[in-house]
Amino acid sequence: MPTTERAVPPRVAAAERVAAEAGFKQSCVPEVGRLLGLAATTKPHGVIAESGTGSGVGTAWLHSGLGAEARLVTVERDAELARRAAGVFADDDRVAVLTGDWRLLEQHAPFDVFFCDGGGKRDDPERVVELLAPGGLLILDDFTPSPHWPPQFDGEVDELRLFYLTHPALNATEVLTTPFISTVVAARRP
Ligand SMILES: C[S@@+](CC[C@H](N)C(=O)[O-])C[C@H]1O[C@@H](n2cnc3c(N)ncnc32)[C@H](O)[C@@H]1O
Structure with a gap:
């Protein structure tokens, strides 16, 4: 039977199963x-970080x-989620899953992604x-697409999105990853 859905990498499928088991x-x-995978590919010797492992x-x-x-270093404040997620990467010592507040990441900075x-x-x-x-990529998910400038959310200027899109140290843009999700992608100016 033909499918319309593109397959995901096996490890993504494993993490999706963990999400289903945990009700996450x-x-x-x-x-x-796919944007995340692409970004990591651009920095083959880089430090790749994530806050909020889920x-x-x-x-x-x-x-x-x-x-x-x-x-690759990622941090999750929910200890049970962090424990479950760590199991997905237990075979790869390039990956560290930390438990605690996102500021634990700071000791691994600067980040290339x-x-x-x-x-x-x-x-x-x-x-x-x-x-x-310098040249590091920042990816921020879960914005609501807005046709306005400055961008709006719920009828108000979205000050957070505006902060990232206009920050002088960043070269930033917004992409529609789906018709309903906008993602800010930025590179730190050298
Ligand atoms: C949107 S979910 C993460 C989804 C995950 N990045 C993914 O793409 O599948 C946000 C996660 O961040 C965690 N979180 C929220 N605030 C945090 C903080 N200050 N430090 C660490 N983790 C945090 C939450 O517990 C939640 O699991």
Whole structure:
């Protein structure tokens, strides 16, 4: 029977099973995941970071582009989720799944790719930018597409999105990853 869905990497499928077992419903969608894999591929010797591991779906997408010399570090404050996600990567010592607050990531900075998806994005955006290496890529998921400039959410200017899109240290844009999800992609100016 032909399918219309593109297959996902086996490790992503494993992390999706963990999400289903844990009842976790905030994993990134494959359209965002493919962007994560692409970003990791651009930095074959890089430090790839993620705040908010969840069950490891985004981590697995980042892993799909991970170079042999690269490292991937992710952090999750929910200890049970972190434990389950760590199991998905137990065979690969390039990957570290940390348990605790997103600021634990700081000891691994600067980041060549930072998928900021749980902690940092809203509570300390300036620090998020500081943690990027020159040329480092920042990916921020889960915005609502807006035809306006400045971008709006719920009829108000979306100040957080505006912060990232206009930050002087970033060259940033917004892409529609699905018709309903917009993702900010930025590179730190050298
Ligand atoms: C949107 S989900 C992450 C989804 C995951 N990145 C993916 O793509 O599949 C956000 C996660 O961030 C975690 N989180 C929220 N605030 C955090 C913080 N300050 N430090 C660490 N983790 C945090 C939540 O527990 C939740 O599991």
